[in-house]
Amino acid sequence: MKSIVGLGRALVDACINDEDIIPILKLLIGPIEQGHNHFLLDDDQAKYILSRLKTENFIAGGSVANTLRYCSRNGKPSVFVGTIGNDELGSLFLSELERDGVNLQVQRTDKMTGFTLFCEFPRIGSKISLFYYGASDTPFSVDSIEGLLGSDAILHSSAYNFVSPLDRSVIDIYLRAQEKGSFRSVNISGYAKQNLRPKMNALRSLLDQNILNLITGNSSEFLAVVGRNELNDESLELIGNLASMVLMTMAEEGSIYFENKGYKTIHPYNDVKFPVYVVGAGDAYTSGIIQGLMDGKPFFESCLGGSKLAYLKCREVHERSTR
Numbered sequence: 590m591k592s593i594v595g596l597g598r599a600l601v602d603a604c605i606n607d608e609d610i611i612p613i614l615k616l617l618i619g620p621i622e623q624g625h626n627h628f629l630l631d632d633d634q635a636k637y638i639l640s641r642l643k644t645e646n647f648i649a650g651g652s653v654a655n656t657l658r659y660c661s662r663n664g665k666p667s668v669f670v671g672t673i674g675n676d677e678l679g680s681l682f683l684s685e686l687e688r689d690g691v692n693l694q695v696q697r698t699d700k701m702t703g704f705t706l707f708c709e710f711p712r713i714g715s716k717i718s719l720f721y722y723g724a725s726d727t728p729f730s731v732d733s734i735e736g737l738l739g740s741d742a743i744l745h746s747s748a749y750n751f752v753s754p755l756d757r758s759v760i761d762i763y764l765r766a767q768e769k770g771s772f773r774s775v776n777i778s779g780y781a782k783q784n785l786r787p788k789m790n791a792l793r794s795l796l797d798q799n800i801l802n803l804i805t806g807n808s809s810e811f812l813a814v815v816g817r818n819e820l821n822d823e824s825l826e827l828i829g830n831l832a833s834m835v836l837m838t839m840a841e842e843g844s845i846y847f848e849n850k851g852y853k854t855i856h857p858y859n860d861v862k863f864p865v866y867v868v869g870a871g872d873a874y875t876s877g878i879i880q881g882l883m884d885g886k887p888f889f890e891s892c893l894g895g896s897k898l899a900y901l902k903c904r905e906v907h908e909r910s911t912r
Contacts, residue, residue: 592666593879594737594771595653596729596746596759599673599682601639602650635704639678652747652776654682655872656879658689659898665880668692670734672727675699694737698727728758731765740770743879748777748785748792748810756791767800772882776875777806781813796831803834803882805875811837825852834888836878836895838871846892853889855896874899 630638657667669686673679675697683693729750738744744766750759766773775792779785795801796814808820814831817824829835829847838844843856877898881891 591741591883592668592737593657593660593743593745593883594668594670594734595657596734596744596750596762597653597657597669597671598651598749599671599679600650600654601678601681601685602655630704632704639681650682652749652778652872652875653745654686654691655869656745656776656876657691658686659873659876660880660883661690663880665883666692668694668737670694670729670737672696672698672729694733696727696730696733700727728755729762731758731761734762735765738766738769738771742766742769743772743774743883745774745776745875745879748775748780748789748806751790751792751795752785752788753791756789760791760794763795763800772802773800774803774805774875774879775801776872777804777810777814778871779810780806781809786813799832801832803836803878804832805836805838805871805878807838807840807871811835836874836892838874838899844874844892844896846889848888855892870899870902873902 654669657669661667667690669691673683673695679697683695686693744763746759746763763773775795777792780789780792806814811828811831812818812820812824815824815827817827825845825847828837829850829852833848835847836844837847843854845852845854874895877895878888878891881894882888886894
């Protein structure tokens with residue numbers, strides 16, 4: 590496998606310290622106190638947050654962009670396919686991907702319909718994601734990606750891309766990839782969120798048709814997909830049947846890889862002694878698996894490589910937060 594083609598959305602992520610995030614959260618303190626973490630913003634709020642993000646160590650965000658960046662850093666040809674806003678935020682996003690050597694097959698759009706802010710509070714730092722609906726909800730074009738697909742390509746996406754109005758175009762692209770013999774991968778991050786689960790009929794369709802080769806995600810997301818509340822023999826069997834290759838992460842407890850109807854636990858790399866719920870760790874894990882498969886390594890060996898990359902990402906964030 591010679592290249593990874595990622596279908597992504599236009600996000601900018603920043604992982605910042607709690608004290609730095611206070612001015613931003615004051616804009617939204619009411620909804621946060623009510624337990625919400627996903628907000629629609631007006632233009633002034635979006636511009637203020639954008640001005641703050643430019644002073645932080647931001648990255649081109651989202652599961653797909655993160656995975657492509659890690660692959661590209663290690664010399665794996667990576668192509669990002671998406672629609673990007675023709676504005677300052679779009680330029681920030683593209684410049685970050687370009688800096689990491691990701692090839693861009695993007696369409697610029699002036700049709701913006703609003704901004705969304707997503708806040709997350711893991712045990713290390715705080716995560717801010719800013720993305721805009723105009724760029725995020727433009728359907729992908731099968732014709733634009735046709736030349737990138739083939740038996741030597743990996744097509745990768747995340748669960749977030751299987752929400753209407755993108756759903757039909759994403760299904761069409763995965764069906765075309767299947768016809769052309771491309772390896773088909775999805776990270777199901779986000780599926781467990783209550784507001785997304787009912788909308789993911791497109792992802793459900795691919796799972797039911799057994800179109801996916803590789804699925805990665807954490808245990809809560811896999812349990813949501815199979816409609817179970819806890820990990821036991823029954824739920825593990827259902828998870829293992831979702832695709833020919835499945836990797837389920839369980840934070841400090843390690844992860845489980847499934848292949849050919851069997852499964853085995855992978856213990857945390859190097860006995861991780863610090864929290865592993867950090868921004869980008871799961872995407873680093875997925876990229877390690879994909880890189881291993883691109884090099885022709887067996888799935889289990891590729892999973893071990895992904896575990897190592899996730900550990901290195903955790904260590905990087907841990908060291909940065911404790912300086």
